[in-house]
Amino acid sequence: MSLKTRIKTIDLINSKQSFEFNQSGNLDIKFGCNFTDAKNGIGYESNSKIEYNILTFNMSINFDYQAECGRCLSVDSFDSKNSRDFSLNLDAENDYELDLESEFIDFEPFISEMIIEKLELNYLCNTNCKGLCPDCGVNMNKNKCNHDEKKLKESPFSSLSQLDL
Ligand SMILES: [Zn+2]
Ligand SMILES: [Zn+2]
Known part of the structure; x- marks a missing residue:
């Protein structure tokens, strides 16, 4: 099942307390020799709120991924995690193109960013890998x-x- 990453902006605006949103599923990501696919799971826990036009949330993710050795092309599986706090002024331009008019707050770009942050562009199964x-x-x-x-x-x-x- 594909990972649900969207919350209705209006729900966040109307919510008096921070809004808990936890999901798991699949998200296709390719970065260098790394990839996630239907076999790989991603789970996240988040708490978010919008107050005075500022979106703040924390995000903790767990994910599985595969990496292909740059020399011998063998594929190994890994798991990793990451967590971060975000704060975004929805009244100003931001990298995520989110504003108060957006129908949804989509966590996908944040999650992708947090996954990519943990990946190495090049992977070797072993520093002594003899390759093909x-x-x-x-x-x-x-x-x-x-x-x-x-x-x-x-x-x-x-x-x-x-x-x-
Ligand atoms: Zn190798
Ligand atoms: Zn040969």
Whole structure:
């Protein structure tokens, strides 16, 4: 189920206390080698209010994501969390294009931002990852291929590899 991220602005304006809104679901995000998809869950807890045209809310998120190694393309799964307080003047221009006329306050851009903040653009499964063989594409962490050995023998250092050091 896709993540619900919208609250009616009028509900927030009319609410005397802060408005609790907790949801979980899926949200598609791609950032560098990282992605979330239908398999990955995102949950959040929020408390928000609008007072004197200022929207304030706190947001705590938990999320699962996958990252593809930049060298061997293997995919690993992770979970992470983040929390932040936001304060936004709805009377002034803001990055989220929200104002008092907006029908909904949509948390999606805030949640995306908080997820991306926790991701690394480039991911390596291991700093020593050997990557894929440029000739046959085999994952060299798991397999060796014959032409590698041939190349080794042809290399000027091949005599070294035959020594028992
Ligand atoms: Zn790798
Ligand atoms: Zn190969």
